Amino acid sequence: MSGQGASLAGSEAAAAGFDGSAGSADEAASLRREVAVLRRALAERDAFLAGVAHELRNPMTPILGQVERLLAAAERDAPEGKVAQGLAQLRWLVERYVRRATTLLDVSRAQTGQLALLAAPVPLAAVAEEVVASLNPMAAHAGSTIAVAVADDLVLSCERLALDQILDNLITNAIKYGDAGPITLAAHRDGPVARIRVSDRGVGIPPADQVRIFERFERAVGDPERAPTGFGVGLWLVRRLAEAMGGGVAVHSRPGEGATFTVTLPLHD
Incomplete structure (x- = not known):
């Protein structure tokens, strides 16, 4: 839980604990005022995040379009040339930037209850292949490989973009904390649901932290000197997206x- 969230929860609990006696009435009123101030601060932060996300993402859309046009021309002229390779890397970097800005926007929408998800039949294997292809350069840079074991007949009832976001966040997390080891994305049918597992062989997560990491602005590694860079919202968003589609997420780990990480999502009938 973030510092402001913890203060808010603590203040609400303290205010509720007063018995209404004359000696505590002023303190209870003061605590209620503090709770109101903290709520406004949280709302302002979420609004700020949404505004920042729009400002960061919108200018990149035409830039990405121009990079794609240049890449298409370079691939026609010299598909194996350095220009084409450089533009392909630039496209990947811009796409990653856009996804990070989109994550901020989704966090704001989820917190304010504006994250509307529409379920449709989605082939899990196809989405897994796309996500892994987009993350292979990042994995290679970190010294990791990504293996995929997903049956072609697993069709989920979910929103495709939300599934993409879930897989992207889990695999990115595995790359960050996987200690240059292999990563596996696997899935199997379990009655009416699919169980999707993303596994790494990295630093692991202490038992005491395995609930905390699904809260906003929290990370698997608490020490900021050891933790990779990031917003600390990826796993929180995975949980919110999975739950919004009738599923859930759990983690099994030892230091x-x-x-x-296992995500459960409903299968299409």
């Missing part, structure tokens, strides 16, 4: 033995 030094890696981590496995």
Whole structure:
């Protein structure tokens, strides 16, 4: 939980604990005022995040379009040339930037209850292939490989973009904390649902932190000197997206033995 969220929860609990006696009435009123101030501060922060996300993402759309046009021309002239390779890398970097800005926007929408998801039949294998292809350069840079074991007949009832976001966040997390080891994305049918697992062999997560990491602005590694860069919202957003589509997420991990995140989502009838 973030510092402001913890203060808000603590203040609400303290205010509720007063018995209404004359000696505590002033303190209870003061605590209620503090709760109101904290709520306004949280609302202002979420509004700020939404505004920042729009400002960061919108200018990149025409830039990405121009990079794609240049890349298409370079690939026609010299598909194996350095210009084409450089533009392909630039396109990947811009796409990653846009996804990070989109994450901020989705966080704001989820917090304010404006994250509307429409379920439709979605082939899991196809989305998994797209996400892994987009993240392979990042994994290679970190010294990791990504193996995929997803059956072609697994069709989910979910929103495709939300599924993309879930897989992207989980695999990115595995790359960050996987200690240059192999990463596996696997899935299997379990009655009316699919269980999707993303596993790494990295630093692992202490038991005491395995609930905390699904809160906003929290990370698997609490020490800021050791933690990779990021907003600390990826796993929180995974949980919110999975729950919004009738599923959930859980983690199994031991320190030094890696981590496995399991997302459960309904299958299409």
